[in-house]
Every structure is written in C-alpha cells, then in structure tokens.
Amino acid sequence: MTATTEGRGMAELAALLADGTRAGMCLALLDGRAWTAGELARRAGIAPSTASEHLNRLVRGGLLVEERQGRHRYLRLAGPSVAQLIEGLAGHAPAPPTPTGSLRAATAGAAMAYARTCYDHLAGRLGVLMYDALLADGRLDRSNGLTLTPDGWDWAAGLGVPVTELRAARRPVVRDCLDWIERRPHLAGALGAALCRRFTEMGWTTRGASRAIRLTPTGRPALAAALHVPEHTLIPTPPDPPTGGRA
Known part of the structure; x- marks a missing residue:
C-alpha cells in the first residue's frame, strides 16, 4: 500500500466528520446509548430524510452501526475505538x-x-x-x-x-x-x-x-x-x- 493510498483513506474518514451535522451526531452518541434516526434528526434540527443521508454515510464509513427493531432504526458508535477518535x-x-x-x-x-x-x-x-x-x-x-x-x-x-x-x-x-x-x-x-x-x-x-x-x-x-x-x-x-x- 502506497502513502497516497493510505492518505486517501484518511481523507475519506476526515470527510465524514468535516460536516458539522455529522460531527454533532457522533458527539451526541458519545453518551453510549443507541439513538433512533428520528431522535438524531431532532437533535440536529434537520429533516428525517436529510438525517438519514448523513447517517447512511456514517454507517458506510464504519463510524456507526445500526440495529433495527420493528420499524425503528437505532444507531450507535461502532465501538470504543470510534468513541476515542471522536473525543480525541x-x-x-x-x-x-x-x-x-x-x-x-x-x-x-x-x-x-x-x-x-x-x-x-x-x-x-x-x-x-x-x-x-x-x-x-x-x-x-x-x-x-x-x-x-x-x-x-x-x-x-x-x-x-x-x-x-x-x-x-x-x-x-x-x-x-x-x-x-x-x-x-x-x-x-x-x-x-x-x-x-x-x-x-x-x-x-x-x-x-x-x-x-x-x-x-x-x-x-x-x-x-x-x-x-x-x-x-x-x-x-x-x-x-x-x-x-x-x-
């Protein structure tokens, strides 16, 4: 793996948190609990559809994981290492x-x-x-x-x-x-x-x-x-x- 390839991966990760809405959602999830997509949308003050787009990016990027119970979609940080990254x-x-x-x-x-x-x-x-x-x-x-x-x-x-x-x-x-x-x-x-x-x-x-x-x-x-x-x-x-x- 070249330095350019490694740098590209780091840049993609940084881009996930370069948006204030996504960064704010990750900070909210530092409470250790799983939040519904609707709760995170209300916390961010944005429409549920917009929140869903942001959350999908965070899940694809490995920062969040999702769980579904019935019609509810719950999201949480992917683990302690992600929490360490966000807090750091x-x-x-x-x-x-x-x-x-x-x-x-x-x-x-x-x-x-x-x-x-x-x-x-x-x-x-x-x-x-x-x-x-x-x-x-x-x-x-x-x-x-x-x-x-x-x-x-x-x-x-x-x-x-x-x-x-x-x-x-x-x-x-x-x-x-x-x-x-x-x-x-x-x-x-x-x-x-x-x-x-x-x-x-x-x-x-x-x-x-x-x-x-x-x-x-x-x-x-x-x-x-x-x-x-x-x-x-x-x-x-x-x-x-x-x-x-x-x-």
Missing part, C-alpha cells in the same frame, strides 16, 4: 463557547463540564480529578505507558469491580483519553467503563440530562473517601451567569 478530535478542536442567553443553557453547560459520559466512561472535571487522584495514590502509573499497579487492582476489587473480567478483556485495562473540555486526560479503557457502571450500581452517580452525570448526596462523600481527596473538591462549580437573553 473534539479535544483538539477550539474550546466550546460559554453558553449564553439563558440560565438553563448555562446550567446544562456547567453540568456537562463537571461530569459526563464519554461513551462508557467518566469524563469532565470529575473524570480528570479521578485520574489525577489514582496517579497520586500510585494506583495508576505512567512511567512506561499507563498501567494499573498492584495497589490499583486491589483498590478496584475493593469497590466490587469484576477484576477477573478486566484481566480477560481484549480491551486495554486502562487508557488515558483527552478530555475535550478540560484538555487533560481522564480514565478510559475497560477499568474506566467498569468504574462508571459500578458507581451507578452503588448509587454514587446518576444520569442527568443528555450525557451529564451527577454525584448523589451519598456518592460525594463515598467517592471522596475512595479517592482520598477532600470532599469539597467534588462539589460542582456553579454556572456562570448568562451574558445575554432571558434567564
């Missing part, structure tokens, strides 16, 4: 503008910045804080590529994470993922996904609007203790006052 590209894009015009928009933006799902793992300021805390405690080590240390394995097992399944998984156990808002790494990989699920199972987190994740009243002190960080560091930052429009 978003992390290198210009920073998103501060929401303006209403208190609701400002509140939603602050919630997404604080904690959200990145496909199947925790992102946002809370995800970055967890990553940093695990490094500081020696549960993660990045001296020779990111690895989970023996203390890290014990810590995960103590939280009820199925470590035997993690060891057998084909997916990397730990991987850093550039956060597109914080512009710093958060924890991805099989452990990142398992922790995101486990926090929900234990009632420490709950899903908010869209991809936003909220710490519950019992979850905040419990997670602070698990991460060995002061509880006040887990308190969300209040949204900035709207700069225009009506609240």
Whole structure:
C-alpha cells in the first residue's frame, strides 16, 4: 500500500466528520446509548430524510452501526475505538463557547463540564480529578505507558469491580483519553467503563440530562473517601451567569 493510498483513506474518514451535522451526531452518541434516526434528526434540527443521508454515510464509513427493531432504526458508535477518535478530535478542536442567553443553557453547560459520559466512561472535571487522584495514590502509573499497579487492582476489587473480567478483556485495562473540555486526560479503557457502571450500581452517580452525570448526596462523600481527596473538591462549580437573553 502506497502513502497516497493510505492518505486517501484518511481523507475519506476526515470527510465524514468535516460536516458539522455529522460531527454533532457522533458527539451526541458519545453518551453510549443507541439513538433512533428520528431522535438524531431532532437533535440536529434537520429533516428525517436529510438525517438519514448523513447517517447512511456514517454507517458506510464504519463510524456507526445500526440495529433495527420493528420499524425503528437505532444507531450507535461502532465501538470504543470510534468513541476515542471522536473525543480525541473534539479535544483538539477550539474550546466550546460559554453558553449564553439563558440560565438553563448555562446550567446544562456547567453540568456537562463537571461530569459526563464519554461513551462508557467518566469524563469532565470529575473524570480528570479521578485520574489525577489514582496517579497520586500510585494506583495508576505512567512511567512506561499507563498501567494499573498492584495497589490499583486491589483498590478496584475493593469497590466490587469484576477484576477477573478486566484481566480477560481484549480491551486495554486502562487508557488515558483527552478530555475535550478540560484538555487533560481522564480514565478510559475497560477499568474506566467498569468504574462508571459500578458507581451507578452503588448509587454514587446518576444520569442527568443528555450525557451529564451527577454525584448523589451519598456518592460525594463515598467517592471522596475512595479517592482520598477532600470532599469539597467534588462539589460542582456553579454556572456562570448568562451574558445575554432571558434567564
């Protein structure tokens, strides 16, 4: 294969995401769920027929997969590697503008910045804080590529994470993922996904609007203790006052 051929394939992939509508649909699907074509059309603010054309291109390009149940067509990202690609590209894009015009928009933006799902793992300021805390405690080590240390394995097992399944998984156990808002790494990989699920199972987190994740009243002190960080560091930052429009 020549360099020209390889470059052509990369250009074709880039063209799929060069359209704002298609890129926005992929970002919406970072919540890890399957969306119907109609839901994605409404999210993008376009006609269903137009959305269908965009979605067909993304499916043909291997970024999305589709499932049909009755008359409904569901679409989701093709896998963790695609989610990593989307989040990585978003992390290198210009920073998103501060929401303006209403208190609701400002509140939603602050919630997404604080904690959200990145496909199947925790992102946002809370995800970055967890990553940093695990490094500081020696549960993660990045001296020779990111690895989970023996203390890290014990810590995960103590939280009820199925470590035997993690060891057998084909997916990397730990991987850093550039956060597109914080512009710093958060924890991805099989452990990142398992922790995101486990926090929900234990009632420490709950899903908010869209991809936003909220710490519950019992979850905040419990997670602070698990991460060995002061509880006040887990308190969300209040949204900035709207700069225009009506609240």
